Every structure is written in structure tokens, then in C-alpha cells.
Amino acid sequence: MYFKKVSRMLCILFISASIFTVHNASASGGFEDISPKHEAYEEINNLVVNKSSFADVAVGRELSGYVEQLSFFKSEKELPVKGVAVLDTSQVIGLVSSTTDGLNIRKSKDSSSKANIVGTINKGGKLSVYAVEGDWLKVSYNDAFAYVYKTYAQFLDADGNALRNIQKQVTTTQSINSYVKPTSSSKVISTVNSKVKLPVYKTVNGYYLTVVNGVPGYIVADSTEDVKVEKPSIPNPTQTPPKVSGDLLGRVTVDNLNIRKEANSTSTVLCKLKKGEYVQVNSINGYWAQIIYNGQEGYVHKSYLKILNLSGNPIKDRIIIIDPGHGGKDPGTVVGTIAEKNIALKVSTLVTQKLEAAGAKVLMTRTGDTYPTREGRVDFTHANYGEIFVSIHVNYAANTSAQGTETFFAKTPGDMHQEDIELATFINNQIVKNVNMNDRKVKKENFIVIANTNIPAILVELGFLSNSEDRAKLTDNQYIELFAESIYKGILEYYSKQ
Numbered sequence: 001m002y003f004k005k006v007s008r009m010l011c012i013l014f015i016s017a018s019i020f021t022v023h024n025a026s027a028s029g030g031f032e033d034i035s036p037k038h039e040a041y042e043e044i045n046n047l048v049v050n051k052s053s054f055a056d057v058a059v060g061r062e063l064s065g066y067v068e069q070l071s072f073f074k075s076e077k078e079l080p081v082k083g084v085a086v087l088d089t090s091q092v093i094g095l096v097s098s099t100t101d102g103l104n105i106r107k108s109k110d111s112s113s114k115a116n117i118v119g120t121i122n123k124g125g126k127l128s129v130y131a132v133e134g135d136w137l138k139v140s141y142n143d144a145f146a147y148v149y150k151t152y153a154q155f156l157d158a159d160g161n162a163l164r165n166i167q168k169q170v171t172t173t174q175s176i177n178s179y180v181k182p183t184s185s186s187k188v189i190s191t192v193n194s195k196v197k198l199p200v201y202k203t204v205n206g207y208y209l210t211v212v213n214g215v216p217g218y219i220v221a222d223s224t225e226d227v228k229v230e231k232p233s234i235p236n237p238t239q240t241p242p243k244v245s246g247d248l249l250g251r252v253t254v255d256n257l258n259i260r261k262e263a264n265s266t267s268t269v270l271c272k273l274k275k276g277e278y279v280q281v282n283s284i285n286g287y288w289a290q291i292i293y294n295g296q297e298g299y300v301h302k303s304y305l306k307i308l309n310l311s312g313n314p315i316k317d318r319i320i321i322i323d324p325g326h327g328g329k330d331p332g333t334v335v336g337t338i339a340e341k342n343i344a345l346k347v348s349t350l351v352t353q354k355l356e357a358a359g360a361k362v363l364m365t366r367t368g369d370t371y372p373t374r375e376g377r378v379d380f381t382h383a384n385y386g387e388i389f390v391s392i393h394v395n396y397a398a399n400t401s402a403q404g405t406e407t408f409f410a411k412t413p414g415d416m417h418q419e420d421i422e423l424a425t426f427i428n429n430q431i432v433k434n435v436n437m438n439d440r441k442v443k444k445e446n447f448i449v450i451a452n453t454n455i456p457a458i459l460v461e462l463g464f465l466s467n468s469e470d471r472a473k474l475t476d477n478q479y480i481e482l483f484a485e486s487i488y489k490g491i492l493e494y495y496s497k498q
């Protein structure tokens with residue numbers, strides 16, 4: 001038995017289709033998530049889930065009998081009452097975690113009655129869900145069905161993690177099932193018609209993690225096709241094209257960049273530039289840079305040049321898009337009264353002020369508590385002639401020990417992802433160094449806002465709201481200032497490198 005292999009005692013608190021939360025009963029050890037990858041998973045699974053739920057009297061006895069044998073067992077949960085119907089855990093459709101302390105668990109769907117409250121659950125506590133019924137989730141509690149109000153419960157994926165950013169959208173190409181786990185042998189939650197648009201949160205072994213009618217589930221990736229995001233090459237500008245001139249150099253960031261005779265994308269191609277070559281930039285008008293290459297004059301689309309100031313501040317006149325994550329109806333990650341959207345806006349506003357003070361032209365995708373769509377943020381960037389894009393977010397993990405800063409770049413065909421990596425690395429390292437954060441490094445992830453912007457674009461996750469140490473920094477104004485200063489310095493470092 002696994003229990004004999006370890007020196008401490010574990011007592012199972014919650015059980016769902018695929019994850020157990022286990023409490024170290026011997027001391028102040030805290031909770032431990034037993035995911036399918038954990039060495040104890042098989043044994044706990046055999047002991048409990050394959051037979052029935054924890055609420056099963058027989059299993060309960062077996063467990064408690066077993067733990068009684070080891071004298072230091074302390075029950076953290078009342079053992080089930082005899083004679084109550086045993087719930088069939090194979091019917092579980094998902095796992096939720098409470099987003100608030102003291103969430104009422106009721107035996108009926110009636111929030112006006114106090115008599116129907118059978119218990120409460122604190123923030124982070126997990127419940128297995130059997131059905132979604134209007135505003136209510138039908139859950140198991142003490143060996144019986146009960147209800148919690150949907151607003152205060154957040155669905156988790158099969159590994160027990162909260163769903164994070166949407167990576168892309170897909171359309172179903174046929175009628176397909178949504179499963180509890182990424183395998184067609186698991187329970188079917190619901191059936192989705194053909195031609196339905198669904199968000200993708202994660203890809204696991206040929207399955208996409210999506211959400212159907214508010215419930216996360218896995219669908220076969222091959223039965224979908226990607227929704228194509230229109231990439232406006234030359235958008236209709238929302239404002240007068242900015243004009244810049246001065247002592248400028250351009251470094252080519254892609255291969256085979258066209259030099260055109262005139263400032264438009266249908267004009268004659270004079271010659272092509274290779275990645276890494278430098279051109280003299282005389283002026284920039286909107287998207288078109290007038291350049292001189294080998295003594296010849298021509299025009300190049302500025303999105304594919306890193307514009308370098310040969311004198312003065314390296315970021316003077318640069319057009320920088322700052323994207324505070326989420327906003328409005330979308331709070332992002334929430335812990336108690338702390339919402340990601342507010343932290344992102346605070347840091348973004350400070351970054352903007354610092355960049356502007358250094359002479360940059362900065363545009364924020366939102367300046368208040370509003371919700372621009374992801375596609376809207378991409379369009380905003382293109383319509384405003386953005387030259388780099390920095391999206392600011394805060395992280396969350398079910399495992400509260402996860403902490404630190406990570407920065408993402410996207411890699412798409414024809415993209416100058418080397419530039420993305422440099423920008424991401426400078427920003428990430430500045431934060432890690434100045435704010436003394438755990439370094440979770442620079443990673444590739446095709447989030448919509450960074451995959452569809454055809455300029456250097458990164459998304460930084462400052463730290464984890466779910467981790468107490470990170471949270472203390474993310475809610476402290478002095479640290480907020482340090483985060484902003486670090487992002488500013490990272491951008492400055494990026495433009496200082498020629």
C-alpha cells in the first residue's frame with residue numbers, strides 16, 4: 001500500500017473523476033493534489049474510485065479501518081452516515097473549486113431558505129459536479145446530492161487546474177461528444193452539433209479542452225477545424241498616420257523583405273532584404289518607412305523593421321502598445337476581492353507613464369475597466385501602427401506552491417519570433433531580478449493576442465495570485481511600481497540592442 005510507504009498519514013478529503021485532494025493528517029502539512037501523474041494515484045484510485053465514492057460506507061470503513069491501524073490518523077471529514085444512497089461517481093461530469101469562503105451547500109435549489117443548507121465550503125474547496133441545472137450545480141456532498149450556486153464555483157480541467165487563456169477557436173466539423181477526460185472511454189458530458197464554434201484552452205493527446213454550456217470537456221481535435229483569424233495586413237487606420245523622421249536605422253526582422261518603389265503593397269519590388277540587414281531610414285509615414293539601401297531609395301513596411309534611434313533615447317518616438325489583460329465583465333483570475341484585471345491595469349498604467357516620459361508614443365488597449373475582445377486588441381494594435389505589443393497578466397494555479405514570473409511569445413509562419421524571444425527575455429529577466437521572483441522563463445504559447453499581431457508581441461504573467469508570497473507582492477503598491485519599472489527597463493533594453 002502507498003500509505004505504508006510514506007512516513008506520514010494521508011486522509012482523503014475530496015474525490016472526483018480524476019483528482020483527489022489529500023490532507024496530511026499528521027501535522028500542519030497542508031493539502032496535496034493527487035493528479036493522475038502522482039505515484040499514489042493508482043492505489044487511491046483502486047481503493048476508492050473504482051469501487052465507489054469516498055462517501056461509500058464500505059470504502060469509508062476500509063479507509064478509516066486502515067488508517068486507524070496507524071495511530072496518528074485524525075479525521076478531517078465526517079465519515080458518511082450509514083444507509084444513505086451511494087452516489088455513482090462514474091456519472092461525475094466535472095470538478096469545481098469554490099471561489100469564495102463560506103459557499104453554502106444546499107439540499108435544494110432555493111437560495112431563500114436557510115433550512116436547506118447542509119454545509120459550507122471555503123475558497124479552493126472542491127466538489128464533484130453531476131449536472132448543471134440553471135444557475136445551480138448539482139454536486140455530491142456527504143454521500144448525497146446537493147446544490148451550490150454556479151456563480152461561486154469555477155470549473156477545473158481533468159488535472160484539477162483552472163482554465164486559463166483561450167489559445168484559439170475551432171469549429172466542429174461534425175456532431176461530436178464532449179468527454180470528462182481526454183479519452184473517448186470516459187463519460188460523455190454532452191453532444192455538440194456540427195459547425196459550432198468552441199474555444200480551445202489546451203491540447204492533450206489529440207483532444208482539445210473546451211467549454212460546452214459552461215462545463216469544461218474534451219473533444220476530438222480531428223473533428224474540428226481552426227477558425228481563421230483575419231490578419232489585416234494594412235488596416236484602415238483609425239487615426240492620422242504618425243510621421244517620424246530623424247537619425248534612424250532599420251534592422252530587417254524577416255527574410256525576403258520587399259523594398260518597393262512606392263509606399264504601397266502593390267508597387268514594384270526593387271529588391272529584397274535579408275533578415276539582419278540594416279537600412280538607413282529617412283522617415284516613416286504610417287506603415288511605410290522610406291529607406292536607403294545600397295544608395296537606392298525605396299519603401300519598406302515598417303512592421304518588419306526594428307526601428308533604432310541612432311541618437312537620443314532608444315525608445316523616443318517608438319509606438320508601443322500596452323495591453324492590460326482582461327477587464328470589464330472578464331476579471332481574469334480572482335482570489336477573494338483581488339482581480340487580475342485591476343492589477344494588470346495598475347501595472348500597465350505605470351509602464352505607460354514611464355515609457356511616455358522617455359519619449360515613446362504609447363497606446364493602451366484599455367485605460368479603464370472595459371473589455372476589449374482579444375481580436376479587438378489585435379485590431380487596435382494594427383490600426384494604431386504599433387511597433388511592439390506587451391500584454392500584462394497575472395497567473396493562477398490550483399497548486400498554491402506554484403510561483404514566479406513567466407513570459408510568453410508566439411511562433412507563427414513568417415513571424416519574427418526571434419524578436420519576440422528577445423523582448424520577452426529582457427522583460428522576464430528584469431522582473432525576476434528586480435522583484436526577486438522565481439524564474440519560470442520564457443515560453444512559447446500561441447495566445448490569440450500575441451499570435452495574431454505581426455510585430456514583436458509578448459504576454460507576461462507577473463506572478464501567481466494563487467501563491468501567498470506572489471500575492472503579497474502583486475497587492476503591494478511598492479512592488480507594483482517595481483513590476484512596472486522592470487517592464488519599462490526590459491523594453492528599453494530591447495530597443496538599446498541594435
Ligand SMILES: [Zn+2]
Nearest residue numbers: 325332393394
Ligand atoms: Zn490573464
